Amino acid sequence: xxxxxxxxxxxxxxxxxxxxxxxxxxxxxxxxxxxxxxxxxxxxxxxxxxxxxxxxxxxxxxxxxxxxxxxxxxxxxxxxxxxxxxxxxxxxxxxxxxxxxxxxxxxxxxxxxxxxxxxxxxxxxxxxxxxxxxxxxxxxxxxxxxxxxxxxxxxxxxxxxxxxxxxxx
Numbered sequence: 001x002x003x004x005x006x007x008x009x010x011x012x013x014x015x016x017x018x019x020x021x022x023x024x025x026x027x028x029x030x031x032x033x034x035x036x037x038x039x040x041x042x043x044x045x046x047x048x049x050x051x052x053x054x055x056x057x058x059x060x061x062x063x064x065x066x067x068x069x070x071x072x073x074x075x076x077x078x079x080x081x082x083x084x085x086x087x088x089x090x091x092x093x094x095x096x097x098x099x100x101x102x103x104x105x106x107x108x109x110x111x112x113x114x115x116x117x118x119x120x121x122x123x124x125x126x127x128x129x130x131x132x133x134x135x136x137x138x139x140x141x142x143x144x145x146x147x148x149x150x151x152x153x154x155x156x157x158x159x160x161x162x163x164x165x166x167x168x169x
Contacts, residue, residue, distance in 0.1 A: 052131055059135050062101065069100035070134065077108050077130050081118075107137030114141045 056070040063069050072095040079088035096102065111133035118126050133139060 056131075056135060063099055064101050064104040064134075066098070066100065068098050069095065069104075072098065073100060073105055073108065074130050074134050076105055077112060077134070078126060080109055081112060081126065081130070104134075104137065108133045111137045111139055115139075116141060 053067050053070050057065045057067060059065065060070075064073070072091055076088050076091045076095055079085075079091060092102075092105065095105065108130070112129055115129055115133070118129060
């Protein structure tokens, strides 16, 4: 009977091992290449962020170019654009605590507003504009309207004919 107990225990252990490894394989989908793809994209995005912060440190003199000021400041400007004021103000408190210049936030946000509307679904466009405005808050808006040919709606309308008047008696 002792041998049967050992055999039963071995069979149950093996069954448990097969079930748990099968569940783990099912959760991964059996597709390790797809898991590696997001990891590679995340590494590429992280390197891009590091490069942007390094660029800001080279271009900007003073505390606005400090890595912590660049990171927090760009987040504050992005959150302000998205109307997430509560989160923006919490980040702004940290920004101030690190001794970062508040005037740079104001100038970068002003620059972002002057650039015009951004497609809310195009996250990369917003990030790029925030980065450009952070590096050069005095940047002039791109003249999108100046390059477009004038439309009929932009032409002044012909004056309306005068309403008939009745002579006074």
